[in-house]
Amino acid sequence: MSSKAYKRKLDIRSGCIDMSHGSGGRAMAHLISEVFHDSFRNQWLDRGNDQAAFDVGAGRMVMTTDGYVISPLFFPGGNIGSLAVHGTINDVAMAGARPLYLSASFIIEEGFALADLKRIADAMGAAAREAGVSIVTGDTKVVERGKADGVFISTTGIGVVPDGLDLSAEKAGVGDRVLVSGTLGDHGIAVMSSRQNMTFETDVVSDSAALHDLVAAMVAAAGPDIRVMRDPTRGGLAATLNELAQQSKVGFRIDEDAIPVRPAVAAACELLGLDPLYVANEGKLVAVVAPEAAATVLAAMRAHPLGRGAVDIGRVVEDDHRFVQMTTSFGGGRIVDWLSGEQLPRIC
Amino acid sequence: MKYVDEFRDGKLARTLATEIASAVDPAQSYRFMEFCGGHTHAISRYGLEDMLPTNVQMIHGPGCPVCVLPAGRIDMAIQLAERPEVTLCVYGDLMRVPGSQGASLMRAKARGADVRMVYSTLDAIAIAEQEPDREVVFFAIGFETTTPPTAVAIRLAARKKLGNFTVFCNHVLTPSAIQTILESPEIRDIGRVEIDGFIGPAHVSTVIGTQPYEFFAEEFGQPVVIAGFEPVDVMQAILMLVRQVNDGRHEIENQYIRAVTRGGNVRAKAEVADIFELRDQFEWRGLGPVPYSGLRLKAAYADYDAERRFAMTDITAPDNPACECGSILRGAKKPADCKLFGTVCTPETPMGSCMVSSEGACAAHWTYGRFRDLQRKQAS
Amino acid sequence: MARVMLDGVGKVVSVALIEDLKVGDFVVIHVGYALTKIDPEEAERTLAILRELGVAQPEAAS
Known part of the structure; x- marks a missing residue:
């Protein structure tokens, strides 16, 4: 693997995703830390586990999952990242629930601009912070050019609905x-x-x-x-x-x-x-x-x-x-x- | 929206509804055919049938270009799209139109054919310029409204010497179709179907003018009112038709005076006349072969004719024998009279032409109006 | 080519089929082409006839 080439910081301004960013090597670690952790920043991600452990308050748990494949990725009023966060929060909220935690899984096409990926991750981080929700776990996969359309995002959301409320x-x-x-x-x-x-x-x-x-x-x-x-x-x-x-x-x-x-x-x-x-x-x-x-x-x-x-x-x-x-x-x-x-x- | 909202005003429409109700003779029935899919859409979309007296009936005619395209022509287009060198550019409506045996351009695209949706003939020209290695074919369909844009594209391709642009021409003519309906045995000989007047096309008439309809008023004794596509336009046209029937008149009247003149759009007509010529006959889904009702490219523009460049052979594919589209298009039957309606034939899986586009009589009735059949059933 | 505006939405359409078009004219648009001009006087005339029908509701057209 070409791990040597990635000892330096990611070139977010002009670099792009290549297959090594999904290979499980150092390039992937750099990507996760400098793009996703940097944008999402919270105590669960800081611990660097493959899962997040957290307390859930009283009430019934609500869970939802959603995939985002929108084209174009950037549009007036948002991008695929903010959309993924908002959409998942909303699916939780429609039960009358308070959304708490999100997961985010990325399927990225080889050649995708790192600057765009960072913009998307930043928008997700900002949307989550604004909503008081944390993106606590995630996954990154890279597929060959032509096997995806820029980036696909899958999100799962968890929330809690107060006792006595049962919207259906x-x-x-x-x-x-x-x-x-x-x-x-x-x-x-x-x-x-x-x-x-x-x-x-x-x-x-x-x-x-x-x-x-x-x-x-x-x-x-x-x-x-x-x-x-x-x-x-x-x-x-x-x-x-x-x-x-x-x-x-x-x-x-x-x-x-x-x-x-x-x-x-x-x-x-x-x-x-x-x-x-x-x-x-x-x-x-x-x-x-x-x-x-x-x-x-x-x-x-x-x-x-x-x-x-x-x-x-x-x-x-x-x-x-x-x-x-x-x-x-x-x-x-x-x-x-x-x-x-x-x-x-x-x-x- | 200027010149749109004014003609969608509910209050004006209710005034017209009152006026129509007081104008009709309760002892008489009024059966009017709106030829155009645009009118069918407006009638269904705004629920105009609810505002008309029960003795005023609207019959939905064959004026939906997607609906009347025969399955064989879709099959031909699919064969063309399946050629590896071809990029087929189509208006969005065409993607789901069924060919024979459930084939459609959407399915062909899913299997790998290069079929692209365009909004204008100029989009197809742009693709041909950007991708000189592809054979770009524009699947041209429609009445007198879409024909001039196709003509403009062909002229542009000729001027730019675009060697990789051709047109698969399926353009058809409105007056010949109206004539076929009026001459059909149900209407002319048996007298089983009575049509008391026509609402004439809006957009088509902006191009061809009111003059071509004069023949119908004279030859067939039918009142014709050219009307705009907005619901107030349609209501006003119905009132004008009711008055003609009451007075025993059969004239061409123009409700859509804001956009339609007697001579139409001279430049557009000249473009069309320069590039296209009449076919001896052309098949219409639901109506069968109609003489002198279709256009093809003149020999001078043979280089831009996909049928010639790709030596395309005609395919004829029979409609489902249980399908009543032919009778529905001529006003002899209603969508609910067809055994297939709402059972095997729905907008998701259209069997006949009238279910194909939202402007077809069956699709419009299914999508917007089928609750009326149930109300009627419950009432009886 | 010309830009048409409809309540703040703009679209570029071909005007190859129309003669004597001026900025500010109203047109009927179809498949990316302006098909014909709308005659404002005739439009007003149609509306006036309609409004006369409903003299009781002079505010009918908005």
């Missing part, structure tokens, strides 16, 4: 209200605008954010009256409501006029032939709450910076067919169906 997808009941925490479609449009062949310009930035603090405020306001929460990521609001309809064996009736969409997102969707209801979000949540608690939860959401634009968009209805129906801004009705295949621009 089968709990949406007829009459419950549906709340969303703000404008829809920002993330998807921001990412698409930075794709090479899309060639449209917009100042829309991704809404990527950790939502656990917003969730804590909602739980404090009306914990047991919140039936279920979910972050409408891939497939957008449409996919989330259809999933909940199936799992709770109900239907939804939502009101198009109430659904918040930024004018620029609406305009980009118009130009691309997309529907904002199917576009991904990374910093928004959908909450189904008991009707009597809806106003309280909404007020708690609006008092939080990440829920300022929260609105009530509709209700849970009885429906043997599990349809998500929408009253259009026109007064007519339509189904908001699952996405079929990929959402593709229409040509006519």
Whole structure:
């Protein structure tokens, strides 16, 4: 192995990943210490073990895992690193839980710029610190050029949900209200605008954010009256409501006029032939709450910076067919169906 | 969004709905066909059927370019894409359109064919310039709206002397398809299907103008109202059609005056006329062969014709015999009348043309409107 | 080529199919091409007719 060449510090400014960075030798040790430990910095990583041991407070443990393969890696409002941290925290938080620890596993393509990797790791470290969460263990693998697309990140998150709280997808009941925490479609449009062949310009930035603090405020306001929460990521609001309809064996009736969409997102969707209801979000949540608690939860959401634009968009209805129906801004009705295949621009 | 939001205003639409309700003769039924997929989409997407009196029925016509492309042409495109030297550039809609035996460009791509999604013909030109070692073929489909952009690309390729750019031409003409529907036995002879008027295309008409439709008003005694793609446009067009029927008129009226003139886009028409010529006939999925309904490149542009460069041979592939798309496209049947609808034929696994794109009659009904069938079933 | 703007979103499209285009004109866009100009006077005329139908709701168009 070419360990000699790596006795010096990593050339983060202009160097790039080669196969030795995944070989288990000194190059890998340098990479882990100078990129990941430096960015994530916490007491568990400092001990240098292959695992982390930690205390978990009272309550039930929550665990989730997620893979990030986004293209492009950098987009307005974030990058794959901040997205991985936020996304995993959010999946934990949607149980009403407080996220505590994350793991991060990297699959890196040979030739990937160290400067980019450091930017990504820094963004992860910053996102985790800001959320009060630690990335306590991880793994690095390097694959040959062409076998990956820059870098893939897998994260696992652990959190604790307070006793007495049991949010779950089968709990949406007829009459419950549906709340969303703000404008829809920002993330998807921001990412698409930075794709090479899309060639449209917009100042829309991704809404990527950790939502656990917003969730804590909602739980404090009306914990047991919140039936279920979910972050409408891939497939957008449409996919989330259809999933909940199936799992709770109900239907939804939502009101198009109430659904918040930024004018620029609406305009980009118009130009691309997309529907904002199917576009991904990374910093928004959908909450189904008991009707009597809806106003309280909404007020708690609006008092939080990440829920300022929260609105009530509709209700849970009885429906043997599990349809998500929408009253259009026109007064007519339509189904908001699952996405079929990929959402593709229409040509006519 | 200027000139968009105004024409999506719910209040205006409700005013129009009231006006339509008071204009219709309750003793009469009004059956209007919207030819274009764009209109089908607007009707379904905004739930316009809920705002119309029950005796006003919309029939979804064949004006979805992806939907009417026959399986054989998809098979031909797949064969082309499977050639190692070829990069096939396609509009995104085409990726999932089924060829025969479940084949699609998306599956071909998964198996290694170089199929790339483009947003404009100019993207395909750019790929041809950037990758001179690849044979870049643009899979051209669509009506009079997408034909001029293909013409511009061919002219540009000729000017740049791009030797590695060709077009697989599948462009079709709107008026010939309308004529085929009006001449189909269900409508003309048997009188089983009654169409009381047409909503004419929006984008297509910006190019060809209102003049080509004059023939239909005269020859077939059919009222035609050219309408924009926004829901208020569609509602206003329906009101105009109702009034024509009530008055016994059959005229060409233009609701979309903000974008459509009688002569259309002269420059675009000239581009098309210079580069393309009529085929004797072209097959439409659901309608079968339609005379003088398709275009091909003129001999002067043979160098840019993929069918000639790659000596492509025609493939015809039969539609599923149980598929009712043909009758649905002519207005003789509704999506729910088809045995395949919602059973084996869904947007995930489309069997027939109407389920292929979100603008097809069946896909639009499945995606946005199928709750109405269930409501009807429960009511009866 | 020309840049079109829609509520803050910009896109570069071909204007090869249109004559006499000026900065500030409104166009119909399709597959990356401007297909035709929108005539603001005719648009207003259409809206005026529609608004007349609903004289009770003069604020109808936003």
